[in-house]
Amino acid sequence: KTLGLLTTDLALHAPSQIASAVKSRAGLAAASVIISMLEQHDAESCIAALQELLAQRVDGVLINVPLDDALAQQLAAQAAPTPVLFLDVSDSAAVNSLVFDAGQGARLGVEHLLMLGHQRIALLGGPETSVSARTRFSGWLAALQQAELVPFACANGDWSAASGYEKAHGLLAGPQLPQAILVANDQMALGVLRACAEKGIAVPGQISVVGYDDTADSAWFSPPLTTVRQAFKEAGAQSVDWLLNAAESAAELCQLRLxxxxxxxxSTA
Ligand code: IPT
Incomplete structure (x- = not known):
């Protein structure tokens, strides 16, 4: 069998680790994977890339691109009867999906910091065009609100370490420092650690930093990063397994929540 993987920028750590997991699981099942990478996520580019994969007669398609409900549903309809599994959509999209629980991830980060006694908590979110970035951000707000707190400050980066660095300088510029920063991914957290080091701010002595992803390098940051782990290897494996068996389960909508x-x-204390 041949599977298609339509993915967002593979220069980012999380999508590249998902692609790697998909490749190796498919390899075990003697299936091949055609990878198509999208630099832009507009409807036209997504539709064109999907059509190209379908023209290569793939048996199923994995889509790891942040997509709003309407576009995801449109892509699934275009691919039919070829099964499609989406990895970065919200629960409300009526498509087959396998997604990590972003609400739980946001709660875990906030609860950890509250338990350590922090109250001045700054938020560094991902790009507003990303469904999962928005869900993580609103999850943080809800968890803070439950503790009767409001964010100390907020900013949004673009998932890159460079943006984390730049936005951290903004969050750390005021007269008072936050006690902690929740960061929507580990790559941006890497930039945050760099900014703190430059300013002579001790992590975790003066500021605690929590990342999100637990990509393979995060244990090697300085200091090793406290983070919300998304098990990319398992997600890749499960999604390949689902697609390879999708013919039998095609009747019902599948919404797997990891x-x-x-x-x-x-990085936290
Ligand atoms: C999500 C990552 O958490 C984030 O770091 C970034 O790489 C993003 O992907 C790129 O789209 S994981 C995704 C399966 C929600």
């Missing part, structure tokens, strides 16, 4: 966990390392 749990996330907090990995406590040395």
């Amino acid at each position: 749990p996330v966990t907090l990995v406590e390392r040395y």
Whole structure:
């Protein structure tokens, strides 16, 4: 069998680790994977890339591109009867999906910081065009609100370390420092750690930093990053398994929700 993987920028760590997991699981099942990478997520580019994959007669398509409900549903309809599984859509999209529980991830990060006694908590979210970035952000707000707190400050980056660095300088510029920063992914957290180091701000002595993803390098940051783990290897494997068996399960909508966990390392105290 041949599967198609339509993915967002593979220069980002999370999508590249998902692609790697998909490739190796498919390899075990003697299936091949055609990878198509999208630099832009507009409807036209998505439709064109999907059509190209379908023209290669793939048996199923995985889509790891942040998509709003309407576009996801449109792509699934275009691909039919070829099964499609989406990895970055919201629960409300009426498509087959396998997604990590972003609400739980946001809660775990906030609860960890509250338990450590922090109250001045700044938020560094992902790009507003990303469904999962928006869900993580609103999850943080809800969890803070439950503790009767409002964010100390907010900013949004574009998932890159460079944007984390730049936005952290903004969050750290005021007369008072936050006690902690929740960051929507580990790559931006890397930039945050760099900005703190430059300003002579000790992590975790003066500021705690929590990342999100637990990509393979995060245990090697300085200090090793406390983060919300999304098990990309398992997600890749499960999605390949689902697609390879999709013919039998095609009748019902499949919405798999994967749990996330907090990995406590040395960037929080
Ligand atoms: C999501 C990552 O958490 C984030 O770091 C970034 O790489 C983003 O992907 C790129 O789209 S994971 C996704 C399956 C929600």
